[in-house]
Amino acid sequence: MRVLVIGSGGREHALCWAIAGSPILDKLWCAPGNPGTAQVAENVAMGVLEIPSIVAFALDNQVDLVVVGPEAPLVAGLADELAQEGIPCFGPSAAAAQLEGSKTFTKEVADAAGIPTAKWERFDEADAAREFIRRRGAPIVVKADGLAAGKGVVVATTEAEALAAIDMIMEEKTFGATNTAVVIEECLLGEEVSLFALCDGKHALLFGAAQDHKRVGDGDTGPNTGGMGAYSPPPCFPPEAQEAAMASIIRPALAEMAKRGTPFKGVLFAGLMLTDTGPKLIEFNVRFGDPECQALLPRLKSDLLPALLAAHDGELHFFDLRWDDALSSVAVVMAAQGYPGDPKRGGIIRALDQAAAKSNAQIFHSGTTQDADGTIRAYGGRVLTICATGKTISAARDAAYSAIEKIDWPDGFCRHDIGWRAL
Ligand code: AMP
Ligand code: GLY
Numbered sequence: 001m002r003v004l005v006i007g008s009g010g011r012e013h014a015l016c017w018a019i020a021g022s023p024i025l026d027k028l029w030c031a032p033g034n035p036g037t038a039q040v041a042e043n044v045a046m047g048v049l050e051i052p053s054i055v056a057f058a059l060d061n062q063v064d065l066v067v068v069g070p071e072a073p074l075v076a077g078l079a080d081e082l083a084q085e086g087i088p089c090f091g092p093s094a095a096a097a098q099l100e101g102s103k104t105f106t107k108e109v110a111d112a113a114g115i116p117t118a119k120w121e122r123f124d125e126a127d128a129a130r131e132f133i134r135r136r137g138a139p140i141v142v143k144a145d146g147l148a149a150g151k152g153v154v155v156a157t158t159e160a161e162a163l164a165a166i167d168m169i170m171e172e173k174t175f176g177a178t179n180t181a182v183v184i185e186e187c188l189l190g191e192e193v194s195l196f197a198l199c200d201g202k203h204a205l206l207f208g209a210a211q212d213h214k215r216v217g218d219g220d221t222g223p224n225t226g227g228m229g230a231y232s233p234p235p236c237f238p239p240e241a242q243e244a245a246m247a248s249i250i251r252p253a254l255a256e257m258a259k260r261g262t263p264f265k266g267v268l269f270a271g272l273m274l275t276d277t278g279p280k281l282i283e284f285n286v287r288f289g290d291p292e293c294q295a296l297l298p299r300l301k302s303d304l305l306p307a308l309l310a311a312h313d314g315e316l317h318f319f320d321l322r323w324d325d326a327l328s329s330v331a332v333v334m335a336a337q338g339y340p341g342d343p344k345r346g347g348i349i350r351a352l353d354q355a356a357a358k359s360n361a362q363i364f365h366s367g368t369t370q371d372a373d374g375t376i377r378a379y380g381g382r383v384l385t386i387c388a389t390g391k392t393i394s395a396a397r398d399a400a401y402s403a404i405e406k407i408d409w410p411d412g413f414c415r416h417d418i419g420w421r422a423l
Contacts, residue, residue, distance in 0.1 A: 006031055006070070008366070016041045018304040019067070025305060031043070048069075049073055067090045074093075077093070099264065109256050110281055115281050116280045122145065129142075143183045147175075191234075194210050194270070195249070196292070198311045199254055203316040204316070207267065209232065211234040211421060218417045226340075231396070235422050237274060267287060269292075327391070328396045331386070336378045336381060338381075346378065355386075363407075366380065388403060
């Protein structure tokens, strides 16, 4: 098979790494990719939103499957454009990608399908939103309705914080002039986990669970990020509980999407809060998590590629994925100083090969570039994910951190407590 992966993050490096090991793979490309994906795939210089170029490339190169990493091209209709040309895509249509693209849409689907979730209300008017916040009081959660690169959610512990979020989203229009509606929600308490399911429009196949670490600092302090590390499986969310959440959350969502004429194909990522009264949906994403994907894939024993194809073909009910249940994995993100604000760019990263060779760790690239002489430099906020497996979370964590110690990158930092909730 000839496969094109879309994206350039650690998630896409991990996807390329897994797909590259498939016995049915003939050729693998990644667009735009990064220096890490270049080790296992051929990078193609196309941006993830250059939809006509991606479609043309797939046609010209007889691509059998396009695997889309990030949400933006899905929300923009990449899967639809590929379908028009008869090119199979792993990832939902634009209509189904609204599960991530719009918080209101997700809440409506959840309510229609009877999925447990926080009580919510949507506001287009700032005064009405403020009035609601004053009436309800804190803690309360304020979210920009549209895509906001993971930064549009404020979990306000005081009324003042909630009101400031209204100013930011609705008056200052921080997330864009057309992204000024807010969803205000009841604040859920509990441990947060990420649940993944491959979906073929009708059937859903559990793809495991992981726990992310969203805050930048040790002990869950500091601002939110895209994710500073993840581990899998989370002991707080055992396999029976994962199956229960498939039944109470994933399958009802899938049935509701099918009923609406917009069946969901791809990976459905449910952000869940494990509350006293059971798991509740915080949000859906229509893609793999980053860094959850890097933590999950090293535990997968089955070939990933046929499963992705089956999700497109509507044949997941014939599938049974094998996981290495005896293994835990820990994925630690190294970011550039300044992240999640303005990260320091250009710093040289040395000794990656030695770090990988001297440990059982996988090093996935995200924000790196490579000079003509092979020098690797930091280029973005999250730069590397170092992922190791072990018989226990603590063994996996030790292996990941011992690999990190060997990496020579003075401008880089990581959290030192990935997996702490499990330990
Ligand atoms: P979201 O972008 O919707 O995933 O929200 C980002 C983060 O905000 C989540 O990962 C949670 O940690 C937190 N969050 C979102 N909604 C709620 C809620 N209703 N109650 C408590 N925390 C929430
Ligand atoms: N790590 C969370 C996400 O990918 O959205």
